[in-house]
Amino acid sequence: MENTLGNFLRSRRARIQPEEVGLPAHGRRRVQGLRREEVAQLAGVSVDYYIRLEQGRGGSASDAVLDAVARVLRLDEAEAAHLRSLNRPPKEAPARLRGDRRVRPGTRLLLDLMTGVPAFVLGRRMDVLAWNALGDAVNGFSERAGGKPGSPPNQVRDGFLDPAARTFYRQWDAVAAETVAQLRRDAGLHPDDPALAALVGELSLRSEEFRRLWADHLVREKTSGVKLLRHPLVGDLDFGYETLAVNGSPDQVLVAYTAPPGSPTAQKLALLASWTATGPVPERAERTERTESAESTDGS
Structure with missing residues (x-):
């Protein structure tokens, strides 16, 4: 051990x-x-x-x-x-080992009411448990979830194993180090979590960068900071972010991305918000059309 x-x-x-x-x-x-x-x-x-x-x-x-x-x-x-x-x-009760993935209805409503702010809820092991429309438009959570119930996107796994992450995060090296440091903190709080141990084992085998960063034993609690992204449709987005504890759900935090009014990022967010209000964003619409066309061809 x-x-x-x-x-x-x-x-x-x-x-x-x-x-x-x-x-x-x-x-x-x-x-x-x-x-x-x-x-x-x-x-x-x-x-x-x-x-x-x-x-x-x-x-x-x-x-x-x-x-x-x-x-x-x-x-x-x-x-x-x-x-x-x-x-x-360790004094953790067995029923709590996996962490609570249920997001309260009130928290989901709060996310939906934050129409001008990309926001989402992170759970244990940095699972993304819920998000609002703009948070999805920025991060593509629904695509990463693959529509599988009970299999939320995971920020750590996606960050190290999805090649697109290195383009999406303009400061990927810093994001990777912060992510592992946050996961190391989670591991200290929940040493008997089998799902967390499995995640660390998987990433240690599949990612040399993760294995190196995990061996550094860096520990951080992410409460606020800057997130620099490169969105495939609207280009560079410069966000601040705030991480807020969800009272009554100790394993969950609400993360909100912020941009000053009138800034280039705020203007691009408004464009993304207009797309989400009228239907899927163009990239997803094109993907849907290609899928429907292929299905029509197969059925002819």
Whole structure:
């Protein structure tokens, strides 16, 4: 079994140089970054205890110890929360292991009322559980879902395995790193989720980039930022985004893309909104016509 806590701690101390924390850097060092003995000294714990903690044999460490280790390793808020998640023994009820994919009617109504804003609901493992018309027009969720009930699009799988993603995301490298860091945080919160483990296993086998990023043990919580897209119909779209917790559904967040009024992106959104109000966007309409034509030919 993977020692996730130990791997995370080793990856974090490898990025801290001795001189950064006031230690001499003389002599040849066998490891990159801080030694375990140095972390223990700076955190005020015994060397033996810290070694057992990295080896996964330290039991459930106190918050005081974890806070001290987080301070030494210069963990940010998301990384410190991840450390606490990895340290705690799993207490998740079996019924919750897969996560709740049901989106409340009120949340769906809210999405539909956001007519001028592309919006969608993300669940555990970054499954896309629901979206509004403009969110679909921008991201193509319904096409990626393939019309299969219970099989929502997955942002991680699509981002790494769909070749079109590298064109759609104008900063694909940054998006890929952020996505894996968010999934790593999810894995810390839900260590016994079999579907998440299966997703990580699948992507590790099929994507060298995912495998490399997963090994970095980066952890981030995406709350807001910038999303730069290249839409196949309207071209470049420059969005801000906000991520809002869905109260009562702890595994779900609502993501909304924003653009300043009058900006080129807002004008292109208005064009997409007019298409969605009158029927399928042109690309989908052409695809539908080709399909109907083929079916007519087959039946003649």
